[in-house]
Amino acid sequence: MLDFEFCNPTKILFGRGTVAKLDGEIPSSARVLILYGGESARRAGTLDEVIQALGEREIHEFGGIEANPTFETLMDAVELVRREKIDFLLAVGGGSVIDGVKFVAAAVSYEGDPWELVESGGKDIGSAVSFGSVLTLSATGSEMNSISVISRKETQAKLAFASPHVFPQFSILDPSKTFTLPARQVANGIVDAFSHVIEQYLTYPVEARVQDRFAEGLMQTLIEIAPKAMEEPPDYDARANLMWVATLALNGLIGAGVPQDWASHRIGHELTALYSIDHARTLAVVMPSLLNVCRGTKKAKLLQYGERIWNITEGEDDERIDKAITKSRGFFEEVGLKTRMSDYDLGPEAIDDVLRQLETHDMVVMGERDDITLDVSRRILEGAL
Amino acid sequence: MLDFEFCNPTKILFGRGTVAKLDGEIPSSARVLILYGGESARRAGTLDEVIQALGEREIHEFGGIEANPTFETLMDAVELVRREKIDFLLAVGGGSVIDGVKFVAAAVSYEGDPWELVESGGKDIGSAVSFGSVLTLSATGSEMNSISVISRKETQAKLAFASPHVFPQFSILDPSKTFTLPARQVANGIVDAFSHVIEQYLTYPVEARVQDRFAEGLMQTLIEIAPKAMEEPPDYDARANLMWVATLALNGLIGAGVPQDWASHRIGHELTALYSIDHARTLAVVMPSLLNVCRGTKKAKLLQYGERIWNITEGEDDERIDKAITKSRGFFEEVGLKTRMSDYDLGPEAIDDVLRQLETHDMVVMGERDDITLDVSRRILEGAL
Secondary structure, eight states, rough: OOOEEEEEEEEEEEEGGGGGHHHHHHHHOEEEEEEETTHHHHHHHHHHHHHHHHHEOOOOOOOOSSOBBBHHHHHHHHHHHHHHHHOOOEEESHHHHHHHHHHHHHTTOSSSSSSHHHHHTTTOOOOOOOOOEOOOOOOOOOGGGGGGEEGGGGGGGEEEEOOGGOOEEEEEEEEGGGSSOOOOHHHHHHHHHHHHHHHHHHSSSSHHHHHHHHHHHHHHHHHHHHHHHTOSSSOHHHHHHHHHHHTTSSSSSTTTTOOOOOOHHHHHHHHHEEEEEOHHHHHHHHHHHHHHTTTTTTTHHHHHHHHHHHHOSSHHHHHHHHHHHHHHHHHHHHHHHOOOOGGGGGOTTHHHHHHHHHHHHTTTTTTTTTBBBBHHHHHHHHHOO | OOOOEEEEEEEESSSSSSEEEEHHSSSSSSSEEEESTTTTHHHHHHHHHHHHHHTTSSSEEEOOOSSBHHHHHHHHHHHHHHHOOEEEEEEEEEEHHHHHHHHHHTTTTHHHHHHHHHHOOOOOOOOOOOOOEEOOSSSSGGGGEEEEEEEEEGGGGEEEEGGGGGGGEEEEOOGGGGGSSOOHHHHHHHHHHHHHHHHHHHHOOOOOHHHHHHHHHHHHHHHHHOOOHTTOOOHHHHHHHHHHHHHHHTSTTTTTTSSOOHHHHHHHHHHHHHHHOOOHHHHHHHHHHHHHTTTTTTTHHHHHHHHHHOOOSSOOOHHHHHHHHHHHHHHHHHEEEEESSSTTOOOOOOHHHHHHHHTTTOOOOOOTTTOOOOHHHHHHHHTTT
16 A cells, blocks of 8 residues: 545535535624526525525625636636635535635635646645535535646636645535436536546555455446436435545545546546537546556556456456456446547547647646656547547 | 435544654644553554654653553543643554543543543533544554543443544554554454444445445455454555554444444443453454344345355345354454353353443443344343353
């Protein structure tokens, strides 16, 4: 097992009706800014419920945070927070809204250009406004971690930062709040959570047996519940399991003490930034090809994955790895996510553009062994056409 | 899945050489009291290493905390903390020392009789002195939870309390610090951790799929590593896995959103208080019998446990449950813990004494369905003779 530090102070309030608990989690004198995405939060009734739970507190609202939250939009929220002397932020939405709120929280008291906080990967963050979240979409795990991904329209950049200052103080996880989601978003969430596990699991063995078992347990659960989680009318238990799996897939626990990859995410971020493809869909495209290209260095874990997740125990190693990758691709396709660049109208000409962006963002050595160079990224993209 | 709240703010610093990180975790102006058990902490060199890491800070020491820490001993530490105006406590030891420090931390500023804090189950705890731990024994999980078990010699009581005020601020987990442990304590730790999982897992199904998979992952890991964890010379990775499993077995995570039993622990506590049998050994005695007596209400989970942990897939339900219980008993015996009261020189005459103590401590309805009455406890003890 590798050495690690782990600390995750976010309080989770899980279950039906937990929005009412907001009152006990936010200081009664707080000046609260509620941040959300589109109007679905209002239509579904969640915004009203939140406002009711906040009672007599002074409330401001900021809507319109995009699916890939942009620096440009968020800076308007930063101005609002400064102007109105807001002292508590409340994200109502999915990972994009929560990611956006993390940026706002960190930017408010920063004296330089807040984009530096993103470019520095979060290292320059010295403090943040307190914030919590009401989760309405299971996918990114942002509700219980200190990571945020922000896009900048101006430069077509999509970059991640992390800081211990941006853990949510609490997150309200009421699975019934996901009942009104379109099927596309539920499917994206399943693949996003699955991919988060893969990034922290499919590397090389370091005798981290618990982390492996936990990662496998998350993937097994996702595979078991996926069909039911997508059914209408929505099934509470399936959505509850999806919600808790997605949270645990990226709250630091399964990644503690193990090597991590994240190259699929980085390449995927460029595809989203350049071509506006849903985040999860970029992962469905990149990851099967990456596993194939990196089958040598990932061999031991690919065999373990095949055996424990897909029950592949027969055949030569390469044959078993082929099957495991095919199964993964099949799982993504079954929940409705296409896994080829051509499915999103992208041909070979896109590859140079993606590579150029990777180079611009200094993503020239990636992966758990720092061996995914631009040349390897090219082969991954070629294999994903 | 049941509704739940989960929050665990303890910072874990895991790996070789992490004692040196103490300096960064404790305020440099702190007046520190180091609390420990026997002289093994000094002989193994851990105390010296801790003192060196604390540098120029004012340090006091309090040794002699027992394997089942007593109110009587701990009150001496409380007096010392008050007298010397200590503002940071550092536990160096296993679960008993950490449990003891939790009591001391909570008792210092309590104005009534501190035993009330234990008797109230922790409800009366309003604040606690900050504390951290350097773990030297993998077993109880106390290093990352808010639970403590304290004994009182005067009344032969052994009672648990819990409070969000007594989470360790940090815990240093260096697996190599367990290398000097006697085999008996390593074996006890394995069974203790395994039993913690069982208490939170072997109840009834509530569609908490992740919690089940995580619980199963912890048990599978314990079974896999047990032989190697007991080997001499000690194997780092086996001890590292044991340490992390034991921590995760009782840090609140696998118990969130599921029913919990804990009757084996409560009955076991009486056996320890009355007859000074090691905690883990009482669990090895009580648990197989409890599973047998409660096989009706625990049926679905016993079958799942048998199948997923012991690969028992053939035969009638009762036959499969028999096998699963036999396998559990066998596992305890294989690591060296006897599983019958007679192995500890206890006969039928002990049963009435245990039941009387259970009644005194108001343990008259226990288990996940509140159906373990004194009569059921009698049958469990009779089955454990």
